[in-house]
Amino acid sequence: MSDPTAPRAGALVLFGITGDLARKMLLPALYQLARRGALTEPVVGVTRGGWTLDRLRRHAHDAVAAQGPVDEDAFTRFSGLLRLATIDYDDPGSFRSIAEQTAGCGHLAHYLAIPPVLYARAATCLAGAGLNENARLVVEKPFGHDLVSARELQSELTKYFPEERLRRVDHFLGKDVVEDLLTFRFANTLMRAVLDRHHVRSVQVTMAEDFDVADRGGFYDAVGCLRDVVQNHLLQTLAYFVMEAPRSGSAADTLTERARALKAVRTVRPEDYVRGRYAGYLDTEGVKPDSTTETYAALRTYVDTDRWSGVPFTIRAGKDMETTSTEIVVELDRPVPGHHHTQGAQTAGPNLVRFRLMPRSGVTFSLLAQHGGDGTLLDEVTVTTDFTRLTGSDTSAYEHILEDSLTGDPRRFCRMDMVEECWRIVGGLLTSEGKPVVYRPGSWGPAEADRLVTDERWFPLENV
Numbered sequence: 001m002s003d004p005t006a007p008r009a010g011a012l013v014l015f016g017i018t019g020d021l022a023r024k025m026l027l028p029a030l031y032q033l034a035r036r037g038a039l040t041e042p043v044v045g046v047t048r049g050g051w052t053l054d055r056l057r058r059h060a061h062d063a064v065a066a067q068g069p070v071d072e073d074a075f076t077r078f079s080g081l082l083r084l085a086t087i088d089y090d091d092p093g094s095f096r097s098i099a100e101q102t103a104g105c106g107h108l109a110h111y112l113a114i115p116p117v118l119y120a121r122a123a124t125c126l127a128g129a130g131l132n133e134n135a136r137l138v139v140e141k142p143f144g145h146d147l148v149s150a151r152e153l154q155s156e157l158t159k160y161f162p163e164e165r166l167r168r169v170d171h172f173l174g175k176d177v178v179e180d181l182l183t184f185r186f187a188n189t190l191m192r193a194v195l196d197r198h199h200v201r202s203v204q205v206t207m208a209e210d211f212d213v214a215d216r217g218g219f220y221d222a223v224g225c226l227r228d229v230v231q232n233h234l235l236q237t238l239a240y241f242v243m244e245a246p247r248s249g250s251a252a253d254t255l256t257e258r259a260r261a262l263k264a265v266r267t268v269r270p271e272d273y274v275r276g277r278y279a280g281y282l283d284t285e286g287v288k289p290d291s292t293t294e295t296y297a298a299l300r301t302y303v304d305t306d307r308w309s310g311v312p313f314t315i316r317a318g319k320d321m322e323t324t325s326t327e328i329v330v331e332l333d334r335p336v337p338g339h340h341h342t343q344g345a346q347t348a349g350p351n352l353v354r355f356r357l358m359p360r361s362g363v364t365f366s367l368l369a370q371h372g373g374d375g376t377l378l379d380e381v382t383v384t385t386d387f388t389r390l391t392g393s394d395t396s397a398y399e400h401i402l403e404d405s406l407t408g409d410p411r412r413f414c415r416m417d418m419v420e421e422c423w424r425i426v427g428g429l430l431t432s433e434g435k436p437v438v439y440r441p442g443s444w445g446p447a448e449a450d451r452l453v454t455d456e457r458w459f460p461l462e463n464v
């Protein structure tokens with residue numbers, strides 16, 4: 001759904017079209033949009049040079065082919081939309097090449113998939129060429145490296161692009177399954193009835209990845225796990241899980257409720273934080289020999305709302321772990337003791353509601369059922385469903401993000417107040433010193449993190 005106050009852009013100006021993110025995500029997503037007729041506007045790739053339009057087209061084909069079979073007719077349509085502009089960040093006049101390529105296109109959407117240190121410079125040069133007028137600026141993550149730098153960046157960008165025309169990407173917000181948390185919670189009375197402090201004992205959020213930092217050592221070592229995925233992706237996902245129902249389906253109401261939820265997340269105390277690093281990380285190319293960067297982060301927080309007050313939320317994320325899986329596991333309270341039919345439940349496993357976000361999105365309930373003819377003997381049973389198989393949805397996060405960049409719909413982006421809240425929540429952890437605890441590659445991270453969860457027990461993930 002587009003935002004009626006934000007006109008659709010007449011062209012997408014893509015800085016960083018030759019880069020890693022463009023190859024892995026943006027070019028394949030743009031092709032998919034063109035394939036289903038959702039992209040008919042020019043896509044102007046911006047580069048410092050060395051590329052021809054033919055090379056870009058071949059590169060785009062390779063990027064698309066790397067993800068599966070190519071519909072050549074659709075690719076030809078997409079390829080016909082590609083244009084190229086060469087710029088020099090030290091020569092603002094060179095940005096006129098973008099104006100030449102976008103002449104007659106109307107409103108522009110500039111998408112910055114370049115190193116974040118260049119965001120302010122790019123915005124300044126765009127303005128110098130008059131390309132900020134009525135234009136939207138979309139910036140990739142990260143937005144700053146702490147609260148102060150995020151505010152500084154905001155102040156630089158808003159000199160030329162006011163907040164209502166700024167979009168900050170967090171691709172988790174483009175994932176259907178993350179948005180679906182809201183529908184699943186509020187459209188189902190069963191869920192509405194139990195997801196609150198009266199029924200929930202604890203919530204565990206895990207984002208495990210079974211791969212290491214590979215060739216991203218230089219980037220990752222300056223960032224670490226907390227900044228890479230917790231401060232943004234996992235806190236935004238948590239916001240969807242804890243927020244109240246928006247008053248309406250409008251982007252403004254959704255954003256307001258999400259921001260309210262983040263404001264209620266308690267600032268994490270350093271004693272509720274555990275950092276880890278997989279063995280062998282220091283041998284990665286681009287990683288400093290004396291690096292203290294974490295590849296695993298686990299923290300405990302609380303959400304101070306009427307619904308969630310007192311419920312512990314633990315979040316953990318890590319590279320080189322046993323599997324690749326993202327889940328929210330909700331542990332429900334045990335039934336009251338003292339009854340014939342609740343006796344067995346005191347020692348059996350608790351009821352769990354498991355929101356499986358990735359790789360196969362769906363939900364699983366762990367329940368108890370009578371074993372044989374004795375109501376006190378219980379079996380643990382699971383009831384599971386797979387959303388992707390049911391709905392057949394296969395729209396990638398970046399298809400949504402890029403389409404919204406064109407339409408202007410702000411709901412799948414981070415508003416500045418959300419960015420500030422996320423930095424506030426983890427702010428006390430960013431300067432954590434000392435070496436992270438070393439963990440075995442392929443494991444579940446350091447055992448030290450067990451103290452953060454209720455009963456010192458992480459529930460095993462289902463997608464294993």
Ligand SMILES: NC(=O)C1=CN([C@@H]2O[C@H](COP(=O)(O)OP(=O)(O)OC[C@H]3O[C@@H](n4cnc5c(N)ncnc54)[C@H](OP(=O)(O)O)[C@@H]3O)[C@@H](O)[C@H]2O)C=CC1
Pocket residue numbers: 015016017018019020021022024046047048049089112113114115116118140141142
């Ligand atoms: N790669 C990933 O998996 C992810 C990346 N991101 C974010 O996306 C953005 C782009 O990331 P990524 O594609 O990996 O970045 P790259 O390092 O691949 O750089 C992207 C492009 O930026 C230009 N560039 C690179 N370094 C410089 C420099 N020093 N000065 C001027 N231009 C430069 C180059 O384009 P040219 O030479 O054509 O000018 C390059 O192709 C970043 O903000 C990153 O944080 C977010 C999530 C995941």
Ligand SMILES: O=C1O[C@H](COP(=O)(O)O)[C@@H](O)[C@H](O)[C@H]1O
Pocket residue numbers: 171209228229358
């Ligand atoms: O932004 C990032 O996200 C990916 C994980 O995203 P996914 O959609 O593939 O699950 C993560 O691997 C990467 O380190 C981080 O920069």
